[in-house]
Amino acid sequence: QVQLVESGGGLVQAGGSLRLSCAASGRTFSNYGMGWFRQAPGKMREFVAAINRRGTSTLYADSVKGRFTISRDNAKNTVYLQMSALKPEDTAVYYCAADYYGGTNGATSSYEYWGQGTRVTVSS
Numbered sequence: 001q002v003q004l005v006e007s008g009g010g011l012v013q014a015g016g017s018l019r020l021s022c023a024a025s026g027r028t029f030s031n032y033g034m035g036w037f038r039q040a041p042g043k044m045r046e047f048v049a050a051i052n053r054r055g056t057s058t059l060y061a062d063s064v065k066g067r068f069t070i071s072r073d074n075a076k077n078t079v080y081l082q083m084s085a086l087k088p089e090d091t092a093v094y095y096c097a098a099d100y101y102g103g104t105n106g107a108t109s110s111y112e113y114w115g116q117g118t119r120v121t122v123s124s
Helices: none
Strands: 002-007 010-013 018-026 033-039 046-051 058-060 068-073 078-083 092-099 118-123
Touching (some): 002 092, 018 033, 046 068, 058 068, 078 092
Parallel strands (some): 010 118
Antiparallel strands (some): 046 058
16 A cells, blocks of 8 residues: 655645645555646546656656656655646646556556645636
8 A cells, every 4th residue: 555645735826836745655655656637626637747666757748748847756755746837727636646567657547546635726
């Protein structure tokens, strides 16, 4: 089992920045690929960004490319999502997830463990 706890969400004005964190516990964090997903009200959960187990490869949704950066610190068992130039359409609950196979993956179904989410609201 892997337990994931997100933090760092909040209310921010359009154009602002936030950094989300996801702290992992349980099994060896560095074995897992990690992803960030989001779900806006009335919409399906969607992929945001992913990073492989060693932090050497990343993948982004087109909607966030150039604005968001995913990173990880395996010594701290933590993955981050730095969000900049935020837009109202980035408003959602953001979830981190762990993928046993360790790669970068944009498919929701590939992730075995999920956090409870942290809410991000971007005001216009």
